[in-house]
Amino acid sequence: MMGGALRANSPEAILAAALFMLAAFVSILIHELGHAITGLRLGGGRAAIALTPFGGLAFNQGCRFDRTQRFWMIAAGPGAGFAFFVLLVAVLCLLFDSSDVLGLVGGILFDIPFDFRSSELLSLLREKPFVYLVLNHLLWINFWWGIINLLPVLPLDGGQIADLFVRPQRRVFLLGVIAAGAMAVLGFLWLHSLYVAVLFGYLAWRNYQNMREVRWP
Secondary structure, three states: OOHHHHHHOOOHHHHHHHHHHHEEEEEEEEHOOOOHHHHHHOOOOOOEEEEEEEEEEEEOOOOOOHHHHHHHHHHHHHHHHHHHHHHHHHHHHHHHHHHHHHHHHHHHHHHHOOOOOOHHHHHHHOOOOHHHHHHHHHHHHHHHHHHHHHHOOOOHHHHHHHHHHHOOOHHHHHHHHHHHHHHHHHHHOOOOOOHHHHHHHHHHHOOOOHHHHHHOO
16 A cells, blocks of 8 residues: 555556565564564563564563663664664665765655766666665665654554653553644645555544543542
8 A cells, every 4th residue: 555556557566566565574574673683682582573564563472671671672673774774875875976875865755856976876776767666665664664653652662662751651642642643634734645644543543542541640
């Protein structure tokens, strides 16, 4: 759905959707490996990763973390994605003109117009457009999904971090309602994404239902 597969009406469009799915799979797996490996390093039990249609879940069986350890385990997920993003940009800067690479990254992430200083990277992207699609997806997913995942919305990582420090818990759900509701409106009006609007609208409703079930102390 997010990669445009439902609108694909040509072999090129189908391949583009498949490349998005591949980039999303790799990125989500890196994210969950960040959780799982950090849990192991903190003394957790056997690590397990479950991939689902809406993301993934990493957990360490047979262990109990304190609040500080749990914070680092949760933060390691988006941290792994950001580290992969930086690594990818660094490798591109080693292979091509760094100004061109940074201009390309700015264009992908923030839609900033730029001009290529040399022809090497531009020629590669023109001759192999699907290389550009893969780079586009990997950079965009590991940056923006990491940012969005840090929103204080349960069950996102940002919501789990908020749940560690914010008391009473009802305030965590209230934060989730506000942040998810704002993201739903932003997704529909600015990003023009029905998927984002529905997903965060659903998360806002879930947090609202949980908030109603928790009483103020």
